Amino acid sequence: MMNKRTPIQSVILYTLVLALVIFCVFPFLQILSTSLKHPIDWGNPSLIPRVLHLDAYKELLGLMPAKEVDVPASIQRLLDNPALSAEKKQALLDKFTSGGDVFPFGRYMFNTFTISLITGICSTFLASLAAYAIARLRFPAQSLMANGVLFVYMVGGVLLMVPLYQMSVNVGLASSASGTILSLFLIYLIQTLPVAMYMLGNYFRTIPFSLEEAAMMDGCSRVEAFWRIILPLSKPMLFTVFIYCFVIAWNEYLFASVFLKQYQDFQTLPLALQTLFTSKNAIWDRIMAASMLTLLPVIICFMLANKHLSGGLTDGGVKG
Amino acid sequence: MASSILIKNEARLGLKMVAPAIGIIGLLVIYPILFNIYLSFFDVQLNGTKTFVGLDNYSDLLGNPRYYHSIGVSVIYLLGTVIGTTVLGLAAAVLMNQEFHFRNIARGLILLPYFAPVISVVFGWQFIFDPVNGIYNHVVVDVLHLTDTRENLIGNPDSALFVVILFDIWKHFPIAYLLLLAKLQSVPKDLYEAAAIDGQNAWGRFWHVTLPELKFVIATVVLLRIIWNLNRFEDVYLLAPNVETLPIFTYYQAFAGIVDQGGAAAISVIQLLVLVGLIWLYVRKVLKW
Numbered sequence: 001m002m003n004k005r006t007p008i009q010s011v012i013l014y015t016l017v018l019a020l021v022i023f024c025v026f027p028f029l030q031i032l033s034t035s036l037k038h039p040i041d042w043g044n045p046s047l048i049p050r051v052l053h054l055d056a057y058k059e060l061l062g063l064m065p066a067k068e069v070d071v072p073a074s075i076q077r078l079l080d081n082p083a084l085s086a087e088k089k090q091a092l093l094d095k096f097t098s099g100g101d102v103f104p105f106g107r108y109m110f111n112t113f114t115i116s117l118i119t120g121i122c123s124t125f126l127a128s129l130a131a132y133a134i135a136r137l138r139f140p141a142q143s144l145m146a147n148g149v150l151f152v153y154m155v156g157g158v159l160l161m162v163p164l165y166q167m168s169v170n171v172g173l174a175s176s177a178s179g180t181i182l183s184l185f186l187i188y189l190i191q192t193l194p195v196a197m198y199m200l201g202n203y204f205r206t207i208p209f210s211l212e213e214a215a216m217m218d219g220c221s222r223v224e225a226f227w228r229i230i231l232p233l234s235k236p237m238l239f240t241v242f243i244y245c246f247v248i249a250w251n252e253y254l255f256a257s258v259f260l261k262q263y264q265d266f267q268t269l270p271l272a273l274q275t276l277f278t279s280k281n282a283i284w285d286r287i288m289a290a291s292m293l294t295l296l297p298v299i300i301c302f303m304l305a306n307k308h309l310s311g312g313l314t315d316g317g318v319k320g
Numbered sequence: 321m322a323s324s325i326l327i328k329n330e331a332r333l334g335l336k337m338v339a340p341a342i343g344i345i346g347l348l349v350i351y352p353i354l355f356n357i358y359l360s361f362f363d364v365q366l367n368g369t370k371t372f373v374g375l376d377n378y379s380d381l382l383g384n385p386r387y388y389h390s391i392g393v394s395v396i397y398l399l400g401t402v403i404g405t406t407v408l409g410l411a412a413a414v415l416m417n418q419e420f421h422f423r424n425i426a427r428g429l430i431l432l433p434y435f436a437p438v439i440s441v442v443f444g445w446q447f448i449f450d451p452v453n454g455i456y457n458h459v460v461v462d463v464l465h466l467t468d469t470r471e472n473l474i475g476n477p478d479s480a481l482f483v484v485i486l487f488d489i490w491k492h493f494p495i496a497y498l499l500l501l502a503k504l505q506s507v508p509k510d511l512y513e514a515a516a517i518d519g520q521n522a523w524g525r526f527w528h529v530t531l532p533e534l535k536f537v538i539a540t541v542v543l544l545r546i547i548w549n550l551n552r553f554e555d556v557y558l559l560a561p562n563v564e565t566l567p568i569f570t571y572y573q574a575f576a577g578i579v580d581q582g583g584a585a586a587i588s589v590i591q592l593l594v595l596v597g598l599i600w601l602y603v604r605k606v607l608k609w
Contacts, residue, residue, distance in 0.1 A: 013418055139332075160588075163585070277443060291441070
């Protein structure tokens with residue numbers, strides 16, 4: 001199999017590899033390129049912008065100087081009227097200054113980051129306990145649980161959206177912002193728990209039992225052995241699972257759209273981006289810059305976890 | 321005596337450790353599945369008011385041409401994406417199993433689509449097919465002169481379905497590739513050597529050695545793709561909300577226009593039955609419990 005390739009075979013091989021890589025990477029380059037292009041440059045099919053245009057990023061990151069307020073003369077006359085109260089003047093002015101033009105990207109980023117972080121931590125923690133028990137301990141209904149997890153994992157969110165929404169309405173969570181966020185957090189937990197349990201369970205099974213045995217001979221209890229031996233040994237896998245859960249929550253759109261529609265301040269990035277895209281402010285450079293900034297944390301996570309992720313996915317859960 | 325206490329302690333500890341996770345899953349997955357069946361017999365409003373309507377939701381659904389239309393769209397979507405991801409995944413796995421320079425970089429790069437958030441790549445795809453600025457129309461109209469008019473592929477539901485399929489293949493072939501590559505790497509080398517001695521060329525070796533060895537994993541990939549794509553929502557809805565696959569239809573029934581949550585529940589119940597059948601198949605044939 002390892003015999004030398006002929007030059008023609010080499011050319012074919014490298015061409016195919018290159019074609020595949022371009023197919024995979026091209027949309028990303030398109031996003032990056034458009035985010036850096038000036039509006040007059042959009043029709044230019046080249047990926048390289050004629051002039052570097054960073055306004056979209058500056059605007060999203062709040063680095064743009066506040067725009068001069070452009071108030072029509074008729075309104076200016078109204079504003080100059082001393083009979084009008086200061087509050088009313090301010091309200092009038094706001095109509096022209098805000099105009100839905102500001103996209104609070106930082107806020108959405110913060111919301112998404114917070115809920116993803118909490119989901120990732122809680123899910124990894126709860127899953128590590130459950131996965132260890134299922135992998136190592138004997139207790140009633142154990143195999144039922146082990147198999148049930150896989151089943152649950154395959155029931156998609158679409159099938160659960162109506163009952164979960166109705167449940168949160170029935171218990172009164174959907175009527176307040178904090179309740180809604182709590183519902184959403186719990187939903188993200190169940191979307192990540194099964195896969196986390198599956199990946200961790202498979203990993204724990206690869207750790208030799210003799211390590212725990214030795215620890216218990218030295219006087220550790222079972223819990224201590226788990227805490228002091230198994231968890232530290234599993235650090236890379238725990239981290240991978242955390243990243244995986246984090247990314248699932250970071251990407252989630254369906255439930256965010258169902259639950260957060262009327263709570264604009266608490267929206268996550270996927271929902272906010274979709275709203276931005278369908279709004280009158282849909283400007284390609286801005287959309288692409290926002291996409292790029294949403295993508296960035298995921299790419300970083302991916303690079304951090306890449307080494308273990310591929311293995312973890314194929315040995316453990318298969319989410320796709 | 322001592323050992324029975326140990327067994328009891330172990331069981332108690334085990335139950336304690338699984339309790340939080342299993343509790344949450346039971347409350348938020350198992351219970352909702354049952355609650356969903358219950359809801360499908362009611363007329364349900366967004367604010368939670370329910371009126372019992374018996375089987376009306378089901379009979380309405382079975383008399384609704386949009387339902388059959390969405391089933392048709394889903395079938396095309398499933399066929400296209402399952403075949404596409406499997407074939408491309410297999411090709412990529414065979415390719416990446418060869419030795420060449422920069423292999424690790426190439427292997428990393430082709431995983432990117434799979435990990436990227438849907439929301440941040442759909443707009444890139446929208447832009448590619450944009451009638452005014454997109455590279456697709458530029459190539460088809462201005463470079464190749466295949467047609468004279470720039471077309472809005474995503475604006476038209478019929479052509480949008482194919483863009484959605486292509487997008488899904490792009491986004492999800494890496495997972496098929498990963499599964500197939502893992503298996504490919506474990507195929508014994510001497511099988512290939514034996515085939516080479518028998519005078520098989522590269523294609524023959526692929527056909528007589530690689531494929532039979534991968535048969536099982538390919539079946540797994542196909543089944544898993546069907547299961548996942550039956551429920552796929554975001555990828556379709558965010559790229560082209562006018563492509564009405566089953567999950568999109570359910571979403572519109574439940575949360576848009578004239579809200580019919582009971583009807584949506586009925587669709588979900590039917591879809592769940594199909595899904596359970598597929599999962600059963602997966603468990604029986606692939607995992608062999």
